[in-house]
Amino acid sequence: MTQAPDLDVAIIGAGISGISMAAHIARDCPGRRFAVLERRAAVGGTWDLFRYPGVRSDSDMHTLGFGFAPWRGADAIADGAAIRDYLNEVVAQHDLAQHIRTGTQVTAAEWDSTAACWRLDWKTEGQGGAQGTAGHLTARFLVLAAGYYDHDAAHDPALPGQAEFAGPMVLPQFWPQDLDVAGKRVVVIGSGATAATLVPALAQRGAQVTMLQRTPTWFIASPRRDRLAHLLNRVLPAPLAARLVRWRNIRLGAWFYNRARQAPGKVGAWLKRRAARALGPAWDEVAFTPPYGPWQQRLCLVPDGDLFAAIRSGQARVVTGRIARIERDGISLENGGLENGGRLAADVIVKATGLKLAVAGKIALRRDGVAINLADHLHYKDCMLSNLPNLVQVFGYLNASWTLRADLVAAFTARVLNHMAQTGAQVATPVLPADHGLEIDETPAFSSGYLLRGQHLLPRSSTERRWRLNHDYLSDRAFLRRDPLEDGVLRFDHAPPRLAPWPDCAIDTPR
Structure with a gap:
């Protein structure tokens, strides 16, 4: 038997993705020991960092808000301060503050197959001249919920003569x-x-x-x-009104996106x-x-x-x-x-030249002493990555509200955790054999500059549904509900793993 880790689940980032994950685990996985490790001094992620004039949501709040905590604000397009207030209210309503460690930056995470857990290195910055601290912890499951861009640097191309300004x-x-x-x-x-x-x-x-x-x-x-939304809230119970508006917006957004792709002219x-x-x-x-x-x-x-x-x-x-x-x-x-x-x-x-892509919160990831390059792995069910045990990555939608996928990934993760508890498994890995024969899809879903600049950093997709990052919420929702956990791909093991070592499945197709 291996020693019990400090945490069942370590969640990196206390923005939209991390809060959704924490709320789902707290509600659906009672008794799980989890912590949200956030490098900033407050929760909110993007909405705590971005403070430029006019900062606001770029999608409607009825879908940017969580499915389990409907948006009640007056504006469907909300400013940054209102979104920060909403996120803090969700944290309070679901009693998540006790699980959130702000000012804590995870710098490295290594999967230890012998102990069947992730070993995390963390540090804090000193305040008022005091020296920061550093430490280590172990977690059975690791959730990367730190978003997709670099919080320390924007895309800042050098312009001729800019020093003269x-x-x-x-x-x-x-x-x-x-x-x-x-x-x-x-x-x-x-x-x-x-x-x-x-x-x-x-x-x-x-x-x-x-x-x-x-x-x-x-x-x-x-x-x-x-x-x-204002009309329905006057005549219907608030939860029903919220569900109807949310589904109207989801379906309308999906229709418009598909129409734009099919008939761009x-x-x-x-x-x-x-x-x-x-x-x-x-x-x-x-x-x-x-x-x-x-x-x-x-x-x-x-x-x-x-x-x-x-x-x-x-x-x-x-x-x-x-x-x-x-x-x-x-x-x-x-x-x-x-x-x-x-x-x-x-x-x-x-x-306003754009974002600089970053993956995994810039954490140095390793597996049994070997560095992990996420670009060598494939997305699995929009939630996990090929041949990486007990690892979940949240990457939201680019053609809809980020939160829609964050909620899907959180619900899937809760199902996996509960299945492991029921079966006594300690390790869950989407196994992709080295001779998988999958067709790698090299076509970017979108031509946005930050994605093209950082494509070499991202996990990859196949044309096969289980192994791609999809951008269709309605289809994804139905697929995750319909497809069983025991799908012949996601392997559940006891610790230490009794089966063969994880196959080396680096994707060597040229980018």
């Missing part, structure tokens, strides 16, 4: 809270969700804003408040007509016609058309072009046609 040059991920933009000329470089959020928020703060894009983005306006034309009506005389065909189809990258949500309103008012504008050089008080573009012969004057530059 006299004003502030800001990354949204690390927004300086004392920055005053009133009366300033602000150039926001980028055209994704962050830029689309910042432009109207900065204009509202009195800035004259230019969104400088290299490539246009697809935008869709949506009401900040959901009128159907028609959907693109419809989106342009909507944008043209919203912008009126400010409509610019070139600035709002991307070179890719809708939903090849994430669609940018514009609550109450605020971006369009800022452009229409003259407080903001969109310029399409490539940067030639950053100068002391502006940006020179390769293409002309602007004031001063292709030059944008700027007092502040915001580099």
Whole structure:
């Protein structure tokens, strides 16, 4: 018999994914000893880190909220502060605070086959000049719920001459809270969700804003408040109203995504007509016609058309072009046609240039002394990874609310834990033989820059359903409920494992 580990489950990260996992285990796996290890000083993950002006959800809160804790706020598109409050309320309602260790960064995790557990190294930062601490713990199960991007660094491409710029040059991920933009000329470089959020928020703060894009983005306006949700809440019990609105939004989102993929020309034309009506005389065909189809990258949500309103008012504008050089008080573009012969004057530059992908919270993963490269493994049922025992990774949807998959993965994990308790197993591994014969799918599901830049870091997918990261919530939900745990792939062992060693299944297909 092996010595009992310190924890049954160690959850890395106290954002949406970690809170969902903790709530499911607390509710569905009574008696399990678990802890959520969060490097930041507060829960919330993305919503605790991102504090730039206007930060808000980029999908509706009825699906971004948890299925087990319906969103009750007035706004369907909520700002960052409201989302942080919601997450803290969920932690309090489910008595999760006792399981959360903030200020605790896990730096390494190694699977020990002999002991059938994960050995974790952690550290804390000292406060007020005090020295931090470090330690170790063991856990039977490890859940990677730290998201998909680097909290310490954004994608920050060097621009020619940027050292010459006299004003502030800001990354949204690390927004300086004392920055005053009133009366300033602000150039926001980028055209994704962050830029689309910042432009109207900065204009509202009195800035004259230019969104400088290299490539246009697809935008869709949506009401900040959901009128159907307000109506149903007046006439139906709150839980029933919440379920109906949530399912309406899930199904509508799935229909629209599939329609955009099947008929990109028609959907693109419809989106342009909507944008043209919203912008009126400010409509610019070139600035709002991307070179890719809708939903090849994430669609940018514009609550109450605020971006369009800022452009229409003259407080903001969109310029399409490539940067030639950053100068002391502006940006020179390769293409002309602007004031001063292709030059944008700027007092502040915001580099909304995207995220830097990171996997597993940048934890150094090992198995029996050998480093684990997640790109050598395949996704299993959107929840686990091939030949890695007692390991769950949460990677949410890119075409819907992240939370939808986080809840699915948490429910699946609870089922696995309960099955192991009932059968006396200590190890669960999705086994993929070295001669698996699967076809590796090299086509990225989306062409977003951060995914293409970091594709070499990600676990891989096959064309076979069990071994791919899918992006269809309704299909995934039905599949996970229908497919048995004992599916001939997920192997349950006692400790120490009695069967053959885990096959070495590195995927050597060129990326």
